[in-house]
Amino acid sequence: MPRLLVVYHSQSGASARLAAAARGGAEATDGITVTLCRAWDAGSQDILAVDGLLLVAAENSGGLSGGMKDFLDRTFYPVGERERVLPCALLLSAGNDGRGAVRQAQRILSGFPMREAVEPVVCRGPVTPDLEARARELGAGFAAGLEMGIF
């Protein structure tokens, strides 16, 4: 059964809520195992054990949040040795922009054996039911693609 890991970093709880919604969407897909983990608690072994990775974080000061960047910095070398290219996806929370976080995340990920399987989703402003629905949709779509083996 394909395994999806959702890793999130959140200071005020916005990305945490989006990550939980994305996990809910993914778990609604049959035939996939979903794990949710804080970036501070996750490491390279967690990435090496799964078939898909969803990263959820905020834009901070025009870039990717420090906690998520720390996670990617810590895992760079061990995950770089992985031969299989891992499908990944980005879900970002931002006050009113988010473009800098997307750019930085994509630039960092281009150094990993990872490929963005779906378009990044940026959720601007406070988390609303509509934004949670978008996050759920992203989780469900990513999980369905993994389950069907199309990524």
Ligand SMILES: Cc1cc2nc3c(=O)[nH]c(=O)nc-3n(C[C@H](O)[C@H](O)[C@H](O)COP(=O)(O)O)c2cc1C
């Ligand atoms: C230190 C700091 C810097 C921020 N910089 C940006 C920014 O550059 N662009 C933006 O759109 N929002 C910015 N924000 C707003 C956050 O991205 C937004 O509040 C987000 O929902 C926080 O998510 P979190 O609670 O998961 O950390 C910043 C917030 C903080 C605390």
